[in-house]
Each structure stands twice: as C-alpha cells, then as structure tokens.
Amino acid sequence: MKELTYKEMGLLDEEYQKIIEIMGREPNYLELGMFSVMWSEHCGYKNSRPLLKNFPTEGSQVIQGPGENAGVVDIGDGQALVFKIESHNHPSAIEPYQGAATGVGGIVRDIFTMGARPIALLNSLRFAELDDARVRELFSGVVAGIAGYGNCLGIPAVGGEVYFNPAYKGNPLVNAMCVGLVNTDEIALAVANEIDSPIMIVGAKTGRDGIHGATFASEELSESSQSKRPSVQVGDPFMEKLLIEACLQLIKEDLVAGMQDLGAAGLTSSIAETASKKGLGVEVDVLQVPRREQGMTPYEVMLSESQERMLIVPRTGKEERIKEIFDKWGLDAVVIGRVSGDGMFKVYEGEELVGAVPVMELTEGCPVYVRQGQKAEYYQRCRAFDINSLPEEKPEPALRKLLASPNIASKRWVFSQYDYQVMTNTAIVPGDGDAAVLRIKDTSKGVAMTTDCNSRFVYLDPYLGGVLTVCEAARNLACVGARPLALTNCLNFGSPEKPDIYWQMEQAIKGMADAARELDTPVVSGNVSLYNETVEGAIYPTPVVGMAGLLKDIDYRCDMAFKDEGDLIVLLGELRDQLGGSEYLYVCHGIQSGAVPPVDIKNEKSLVEMLLSLNADGLCKSCHDISDGGLAVCLAESAIKGGRGFTVDFDFENKRTDGVLFSEAPERAVISINADKLKKVQELANSKGLQTQVLGQVGGKDLLFKNCGQEIIRMSLADAGQIWEEAIESLMK
Amino acid sequence: MKFGIIVFPGSNCDADCLHVMKNVMKQESEYIWHQESDLSAYDAIILPGGFSYGDYLRTGAIARFSPIMSAVVDYARQGGLVIGICNGFQILLEVGLLPGAMLRNRSLKFICDTVNLKVRQANTPFSNKLEEGQIIQVPIAHGEGNYYCDEKTLQELNDNKQIIFTYCGPEGEESLEYNPNGSLANIAGICNEKGNVLGMMPHPERCSEAVLGGTDGYKIFASMLNYLEEVGR
C-alpha cells in the first residue's frame, strides 16, 4: 500500500504540529494513522461538539444520555429502550447495497453492545429524483441492502422515511436507526476499569477493508472518492447474528466488565474509547489479531474497518467461560492485549513496540473548531417570496399530482422488502400509522417509534425547520397513542467550513434543542455526518430525528385508517393556508421557496397532550397528523387505508383554496370518531385551549371536498388508491 | 404435549415459535440446539424460519447437514409430526423429507406481506381445525419461496392430496395475480405422502394473537394439538 501523507489522511498543518507537540517527536506512520482517524470529524466531532452542547440531554426518563454507544430511556417495570441513529452516506453513494447493509450492521452493534436485544430498525433515506436511472439504481440498491442485512438478523424494520429531491444528487443519505430492549440491571457499558484485565477480540477476522473509512466519511465526495473504493466493505449478516446471540449470552451471565463494537476507525477507536473512560492505558499485540489476509502491517490491522467484530473486556477469571460461549456459536474469541495503568496506547508486533500514543490525546485531545456562521444568501429571498403571485392550480389535478409524488405516495415498494413482522411484536405495521408500534411481550405496554425530517423546511429556515422536525416526530408518536420520551438525531449537513452551512447547523440545532426542551424529549444519542457535498453543492440540511415513545396500554393504539360509515371527521387545530416550502408548491409550480409556516411549540405540546388523552380514553377511531401534502392528502390517506370514502364540507373562510387543502403548517391532526363522542372531544379540546372543527363524515366511495356546500374535488376512492399505491412501483419498473 | 423447536445458527423465528407454543398454545416447549441428536422427548417438532447459515449457497442447504437433521429424518419416518415454516420448509426440501426445491422469488425481491391462502386439504394433522376451501390470512416474508418441482412430482402431489395451502385472491382465485413469488401451481405449503410432515412458506406464528392483527395461524397449531390428542404420537 502506498504511504499517505498527513494531508492525504485528512489532517491540517496545525493539527500535525499539535501531534508533534504531544509526542515530543515526529509520529511514525502507525501513530500518525491512529491520530488521523481519531481526529476525523466522524470520530472526533471537531466541528460539531460545541454545537451539540446546546441539546437538552436530561430528564427523569433518561438513564443514559449521549456519550455511550447508544442512549437509554426508562419504560418502567425495570425495562429500558436503547436507541441510536447513524449515517452511512458515503459508503452507500459508492456501493449502495453493501454501504447500506453495513450501515445497518454498525448501528445494530451499537445497540447490543449496550446489552440490549435489538427489537426494531428504522431508516431515513434521501435521493435525487427517480427519473434518473442512476438514482433508481442507488435507491433499489440501498433498500435491498437494508433488507438483505436486517432480514437475515431477524430484526423487524418497522419504520422510516424516504424523500426524493434534486438536492441529494450525487450525495444520497442513508441513516439507520436501531432500537433495543434491555433490563435496566443488565445495561453494559464500554469501559475497561481494571489494570491487567485482558482485552479480547471476537467475531470476524480482520482484513484490509475500510482502512481510513472514518476519514473518507469526513470528506466531500469527489472524483478521487472513486479511487478510495476499496474502502467499501462487504457485510456478513450471518456472522453478526451469531455475535448478537453470543454477546447477549455474555451479558446474561454477567461475564464482561466492558464491551465495545468495532466501528469507524476499527481497533484504534474502540480500544482508545474503552481505555480512556477511566484514564487507563492499553497494550495490544497485532500478531494476536486473527486475520483474513496475509502480510498485514500493524498500521493495516489497527485501522481496518472490517465488519462484525467486537472488543470485550472480561470480568476477572471469566475468559474461559467466554470462549466456551463463542465456541458454541462457532466464533473465535482471542486475547489480544491487556489494560495497563500508564495511560499509553502501546501497539506491539510480537515483542517489538511499533507505536505508543497517549490514550487521552487520541480521544479528548482532538482539536475543536468553533466557527463563525453566516446567514445564507438565499434565506431572505426565499422568505420574501410572494406566494400570492402564483395562480391557484385546480384542486383536483393538484391532489392527483400530490398523491403521485414519490414523496407522498405509498412506500410499499420499500417496506415490503423489509421483514417488518419478525419477532412477533409489530402491532402497527409500516404504512398503517404515523409511527410504528410494538408490543412488549409479558406486559400490557407498547412502544412507538418514528424518524422524521422535512429538509426543505430546514433549508428554507434552519431554525424553524429544526423546531418542526422535532414537533413532527412528537406529534407522530402521540397520533398512535404513545407519549414521546426522548430522541436521537443524525445531523447530515454540507461542509462546516463554509459559513452558510455552519449557520444552517447552528440554527437547526438551536431549533431542535428548543423544541426538545419544551416537549420534554431530551436528546440521548446521535451522530453527525458532515461534508455531504459534491461539486454541485451541498445537500439540503437534513437533521433527522428518531424518536421513541411509550404506550401504557397497547390496546389503546391508534392507526390512520377510517373505520366506519358515519364516523365524524374532526380537525384538531386550525385551518391554515401557509404554503411556503410545501410539496404542493414544488409539484404544481416547480418552486422550493417561501416562508416556512411558523410554529408555536407550546401549542404543539398541547396538541400532543390532547392526542394522548383522546387515545388513552379510546376516543379516536383513526388519527393522522397533517404534514406532507397538507389536509387534503391527510384525508385521502386515511380514506385509502380504510377503504372508505368521505365527504367534508366546511367554510374555507377567506383563505386560498390551495392553501387550505395543501398547507403543511404544523400543530394539526385529523381524527375520526363515533358521532356520540363529539362532545367529549370538544370539552377536552377546550380544556387544552385547542380549536376543533368537524369537517365531515366517513362514508361512500368518493373523496368529496366541499367549500360551504360547493363541490371542489370529487375523486373516486379506487382512483386515488391506485395513484397513491402505484406511483413508486411504476417508476421503478 | 411437548414441542421442540430446532435452533440452527441463523434461525430467527425460533423465539417467535417458542412464544406461541408456550404462551399462546400453553404447551410445554423448548429449544433444541442443532447439534443435539435425541428427539425422543417431543410430541412434535418445529423447524422455524430465519436464515440458517446465512442462507449462503442455497437456502437450507447447509443446515440440512446439522447433526439434528438425521434425527429429524428418523423422527419423521417413524410418523412424528414435523412442521417446517419458511426456512424450515426450505430445509425440509433440501434434506428430502419433502419433494421439490425453492427458487428465488419471481420478482427477485424479498417480500413481506399478508396473503390469502386457500385450505386445500382439511383432514391433515395440520389443518383439521380448518375447512376445505376456507380462505385464511397469513403473513409471508421470504426471498426464495418460488416452489418448483418436475411435472411428475406435481402430479403425485396432486394425486396424493399433498398440496395443503395455495396462494389465492380474496375470493379464492388461484391465479398468477395472487401468486406472490411465482411458485408452481400457487403452492404455499405441502406435506409428505404420509401426511405427518408439513412445509409452508407463510408464518402461522405471526398471526396467532389478535394484537398482531389476525389469528388464523392459531388454527394450524390448534390442529396439531388436536391431532396429537386424538391420535397420539
């Protein structure tokens, strides 16, 4: 392998100087490699750490906030949820199937490393538009990769989102989230706390794959990314499945003091993180590391990102039992070194010391950059865009176009490739509700989860977009009857070195933090993916939120399907007509602009509480929040799902018709109820200071919209269903 | 009754089957590790779904050489009840307890959905609580459920009434339109000549409780229990 310079490894001049200061000499090639991966954005968070400080991370429900492999949230009865979301954008851009597959593998390891049994997968995907053959290839490769890996593991993929926008041309986003269930007394952490305890590596053998993957993830995609292709890895989900079972057995038998997955930056990072928690040191012998290839150098062994490996620090005297368990599953478990007291990370090749670096400098020593953001040039212009200068598109063709937009149409093409029912817990399956719901066996509880981000909103107004993203996630959980507990996030942005991008980051994070604080959904874990740019520019800022919630009683879950003829359709919240940043503007007018609808977080919180009360009392027969496509799409989806039409007839007041139908303004949801429950619903709304309005009734075979008795849309249910169900399918043929 | 659920490396519906047999059907049930070789303690054996050995090479191909499989073959030859679900079905084909083989789904995609099945035979140990011609809804989740056999074998399957479940439409239409994976003659489940070994791609354990949206699968397990109680092992 050709030797890289420190610049090629992604280090700046001043960073290299700092390394020399730390070492008191020039680092050798191995030491330099170790610094460069640990000080990459991906591992060191050097551009984002100061911003992340804004997030609220505490709450009575939080057992473990950021800083471990995943966050942990209490769900009662001595049980907890463990969850995190992570990006695998760049590998997926180069090799969609394996990139996405190994992304799933990585996030799953973060969860069972904590001692939790993974119980659900979600994902959040962004691509350019499907009229481009290369995009279709990426899209189908990514979906197949997620399916191929997750299905084999037997972890249901129960939710997620997919968006298509030219902003992701050349730089798709693939974010994967995993949720695990753990008994609170069995949570495992990644710490080495005893001097002299052995360090073991288990799972797959180490090959030359993925060297400098962490650095690669921290750069813009360019022509030369092509030549870094060998850094793409092939996943082995079968191996990972065996690892899950074996590692969870270790936890059950209380055999480990610390457990850590090998992810980005491989052995270097996992060993450094494990040792640095208690300020200890470590000695490893690379010759002990089982290898897949011959002639590997210490540098290659220490930096390899081969998948499906784990690091284990056994409890004293437990190595033999640990080996037995791994042997049962046909896996190797090998001692490769020991914990030391001197704070140094020493790498040996047999007897020979080939590198020595102070552990703390690798982890805590990473330089941090506080940059100066600058409001993006487009911001004022887009805010000032006058929507009233646009003609109104006829309502019915507009609704047809929206239902056919891949951003709104059914995502069955995607989720039917995922096994979403394995583990026999899935009580609301993908597509049926605003969030996925899983029962927790042996209890009456359920948990719900969702991922959300309207990146067009975030682009047009990063602060508001950040607020709206968190609000939408919380609202989605409340719609299915779950109290939002906490969130994880994946911050996908362009290059932080550009002031307008840094401004997007600052503002979006501030918005998310404000909403998370108000809604009492602290941030418990997350991941940052920067440099999502190509020569054509940066992606839309995409801070994806994954949120989890709790249903006290699984029997009171609620999906979005209309149920019975004659049920009343009720709008919770107000009629609004702000169209800024809406899918309608894009699909019907080709415009991505306008002022993002404002949001009152307090009011959103009231809506969440209202939805929770309604569902807890079993008052809603269906519930669906208003988001992409607005009120009209919200109603259409409930009708299609339920196989029942509706008639709504209400006063559009003086608002634009397209505004009322297609505004994506927040703080709103549509429920259907038994007619005799109306009074109770209204009383409840009054007590929460929320408006309600009866829009109409479920029934018939048409979607019928009227404004003060005057018909404005009549579309047959069959028609609407077909357009919505087949849109993506037919583009992918 | 005592049910044994075989666990291969890579099985992933083993826990689901155990849950249903234990907590829903209220039967004594336990896992059997693939390296065991004694099945004498069990009244019926379940080969669960999943990806045994990653489904590398061919689905079920490697699992069939697990030590437990020779015990399963003996057990079946002696008339013991064996049900193979999804990957379990694939393993039964590979080991030769059932005829035919699996190809990749016609769409080349993994498919997860809930489908209609027509009950073609009701007087079997696995379907006696159902009625002939009845349509039930059962989830599927597989990448290789495209059942294939030669013409002669198909004829035999028909003649011996070994086709137990077929994919169909809401009104029982057995057309290609309602065939999710391209399987021959819309086959979803078949049994051996003696009728004591069933292989099916759909997952009855995923629809045995109301909270999961359906209970038709319950009736398949209840049929097995009923048979065991009436006829004994």
Next chain:
Amino acid sequence: MFKAIIYVTLKEGVLDPQGEAVKKSLHVLNYEGVDEVRIGKFIEVWLKSQDEETARRELEDMSDKLLANPVIEDYRVELMEVV
C-alpha cells in the same frame, strides 16, 4: 494441492428469473442483440488430496451432497493441479 472449479447451472427447463431480469435490463440499456441470458455460479475449491483421482471423487461427492441441488441444478467439475 489441487484447485477445482465447480460450475453450477440451473437445469434446462427450470425458469431462471435472474437471467430473465438481466436480459430485460440489457435491452433497456439498448443491447438489443442479446438473445438469452442464463446465470450460474461457480465454486472455486482449493484442496489437498493424495492424487487427482481422489480429488475428483471427493469433489463430485461434495457437489452431489452440498454444492448443487439435483432437483434444479446441474454441475460440472474442472480440476487442475497447482503448486
């Protein structure tokens, strides 16, 4: 040391959905001359064995048992000695 390549193909008459799909894609990419596509796999095995005959016997054995499924597949063994 021997190196063997075992070529496994679907039996004639067994539908090859993957081959069909590839053919369609090639037509979409404007390779209209493509008449038929079939997909098979090959398994390269390096093995130590007394002599060529033993090696061949072993390989046929492996193929019958594991590497190919006689219901749907045919196979062919190619064997060479390597150093």
Next chain:
Amino acid sequence: MFKAIIYVTLKEGVLDPQGEAVKKSLHVLNYEGVDEVRIGKFIEVWLKSQDEETARRELEDMSDKLLANPVIEDYRVELMEVV
C-alpha cells in the same frame, strides 16, 4: 451469433461470507483437505453482433455497467462464435 461467458469474482481481499460458510460446512462433512473456497457467478449471454470485436466491446460495456460491480468485483469475458 456469439456466446459469451462472463465470470464475475469478488476482488481479492474482499470478504466472501458465502465461501467461508461453505468451507466450514465441508469441514463438518469431513472434507478436511479443503483449504479455501470462493464463490463467484457466471453469466452466459447469447448475442447477435456484427463481428467478434464489436461483441467483445459490447460485453465489456455491459459488464462494467450492469453485470459486475466494479467496486468489489472483477470480471473476465470468454467469447466464442456459435451457429
């Protein structure tokens, strides 16, 4: 009419989980002499083309675009004329 066989293998150094699993299984079946197993696929293509050169160019084109994944796989084209 030409018949081509395109052999697609994983690049050296790329993990081959299938090959590993098959190797282990062969050991369990007591073929201890087996040292290594790698699995590849081959694609048989029948195509009409003006001449051999054009056919070869087209096939390499198809392989680059569709049949092989250049990120992790290598390929080799074998071409023959058939009647």
